[in-house]
Amino acid sequence: MPALRADADEIRTLFSRAMSDMYRVEVPQYGTLMELVNDTNRETLRQHEELGASLERSDELERLNVERHGAVRLGRADELFDMRRVFAVMGMHPVGYYDLSVAGVPVHATAFRPINDAALRRNPFRVFTSLLRLDLIEDETLRAQAERILGERRIFTPRALELVNIFETEGHLTVAQAEEFVREALDTFRWHSEATVSLEVYKRLHDTHRLIADVVSFRGPHINHLTPRTLDIGAVQAGMPRRGIAPKAVIEGPPRRDCPILLRQTSFKALEEPMLFRQANATKVAGTHTARFGEIEQRGAALTPKGRELYDRLLASVRQAGATARDYDTELADQFKAFPDDWSKLRSQGLAFFRYLATQAGIEACRRHAPPSSLEDLVSAGFLHYDPIVYEDFLPVSAAGIFQSNLGADQQQNYAARSNRTAFEAALGAKVYDEMELYARAERDSLEQALVQLGSPHL
Numbered sequence: 001m002p003a004l005r006a007d008a009d010e011i012r013t014l015f016s017r018a019m020s021d022m023y024r025v026e027v028p029q030y031g032t033l034m035e036l037v038n039d040t041n042r043e044t045l046r047q048h049e050e051l052g053a054s055l056e057r058s059d060e061l062e063r064l065n066v067e068r069h070g071a072v073r074l075g076r077a078d079e080l081f082d083m084r085r086v087f088a089v090m091g092m093h094p095v096g097y098y099d100l101s102v103a104g105v106p107v108h109a110t111a112f113r114p115i116n117d118a119a120l121r122r123n124p125f126r127v128f129t130s131l132l133r134l135d136l137i138e139d140e141t142l143r144a145q146a147e148r149i150l151g152e153r154r155i156f157t158p159r160a161l162e163l164v165n166i167f168e169t170e171g172h173l174t175v176a177q178a179e180e181f182v183r184e185a186l187d188t189f190r191w192h193s194e195a196t197v198s199l200e201v202y203k204r205l206h207d208t209h210r211l212i213a214d215v216v217s218f219r220g221p222h223i224n225h226l227t228p229r230t231l232d233i234g235a236v237q238a239g240m241p242r243r244g245i246a247p248k249a250v251i252e253g254p255p256r257r258d259c260p261i262l263l264r265q266t267s268f269k270a271l272e273e274p275m276l277f278r279q280a281n282a283t284k285v286a287g288t289h290t291a292r293f294g295e296i297e298q299r300g301a302a303l304t305p306k307g308r309e310l311y312d313r314l315l316a317s318v319r320q321a322g323a324t325a326r327d328y329d330t331e332l333a334d335q336f337k338a339f340p341d342d343w344s345k346l347r348s349q350g351l352a353f354f355r356y357l358a359t360q361a362g363i364e365a366c367r368r369h370a371p372p373s374s375l376e377d378l379v380s381a382g383f384l385h386y387d388p389i390v391y392e393d394f395l396p397v398s399a400a401g402i403f404q405s406n407l408g409a410d411q412q413q414n415y416a417a418r419s420n421r422t423a424f425e426a427a428l429g430a431k432v433y434d435e436m437e438l439y440a441r442a443e444r445d446s447l448e449q450a451l452v453q454l455g456s457p458h459l
């Protein structure tokens with residue numbers, strides 16, 4: 001009998017669960033945060049029946065409890081190349097290019113995530129994956145030293161890479177191989193409390209940028225946070241201090257709205273963790289390192305390029321106003337009055353993406369009479385229902401805010417904005433997917449299916 005094949009969705013779910021279990025042991029506050037988020041989600045669903053119904057229709061209720069994203073920071077081009085191959089086994093592919101150098105963080109990044117509707121419904125696990133840009137270190141000696149140190153590490157176990165090879169040749173793994181793969185791949189993301197460098201080198205790296213020390217001093221790219229999705233981020237932010245967690249001052253992203261858009265995020269400060277540094281004379285000295293933190297997010301509708309342009313413009317004007325944390329929320333809410341907060345307007349003005357469904361009444365009516373031939377008429381007749389498509393990606397300005405709240409304000413630097421997508425894709429060994437194309441396709445596919453159900457009117 002042939003061995004049972006594992007499918008990519010199953011492997012991803014096994015992996016994200018294993019990652020969550022590992023992180024809960026490594027960072028106990030993560031467990032506390034998970035409890036708070038679960039309690040809040042239950043309460044929100046109890047209070048907002050319509051939200052529950054909408055999530056149910058788009059099959060999102062199921063995924064909510066397993067949904068999370070993590071982040072890692074890599075040091076070498078070939079690490080990114082292999083990371084792409086490892087994530088491909090789990091049905092996760094690079095979507096989007098994020099240049100964080102513009103925000104004073106010397107990395108560029110992509111998000112590995114599932115890209116088709118069925119896979120996203122099963123488990124939308126995402127990993128924000130940054131690559132350190134050593135080319136932005138000006139001190140040549142330090143840059144060469146960082147390169148040498150990074151050159152010596154192997155972040156994947158030999159067996160993990162062997163299993164990736166098997167997957168690439170066979171097109172799948174067996175269930176037994178998949179279980180082994182999850183154990184082996186997980187090893188890459190664990191925390192190492194012993195640095196690969198001396199305290200002195202660590203300090204030099206750290207003084208250049210804390211992020212450089214975080215990447216270069218370790219044997220592997222520890223997962224630095226794992227973020228659950230909440231349905232009410234304001235409630236979680238308010239509940240954090242009661243459970244002994246101190247959140248950052250402001251929630252990143254758009255303001256609170258009746259129709260949530262994109263992504264709102266907040267985090268708690270990185271932990272100062274004990275470390276051992278390996279001195280030249282082979283003795284070890286104790287020190288600390290701050291890297292790992294907790295974060296929560298609330299996801300809303302994916303915006304079209306037009307909607308995104310409006311979002312970016314409004315957010316930029318809030319930031320230009322330079323409000324202090326206390327006034328920030330007021331300023332944000334004020335500016336965003338210019339962003340329609342009503343699903344019907346968001347749809348008719350082409351600001352957000354939607355998934356269409358043929359209604360039962362529509363299907364029955366269209367059996368009796370020829371259906372109307374415009375999208376607007378089908379919607380207003382109640383033959384088509386629409387729900388927002390959830391935003392599956394990240395926001396560079398928010399990501400920079402999250403990075404910075406964990407690096408300390410003194411660590412902001414001004415790199416001349418030199419985006420380098422070509423170098424990133426060369427390292428990755430592939431082009432990143434364009435997220436706008438993925439959302440547009442999901443909308444188009446849903447509409448086509450709905451129209452078939454209504455007897456294929458030509459629009």
Ligand code: OOG
Nearest residue numbers: 071128394398399402403
């Ligand atoms: C990644 C920060 C970005 C988010 O949610 O925007 C991120 C990092 O700190 O490595 O995870």
Ligand code: NI
Nearest residue numbers: 071225227295
């Ligand atoms: Ni994050």
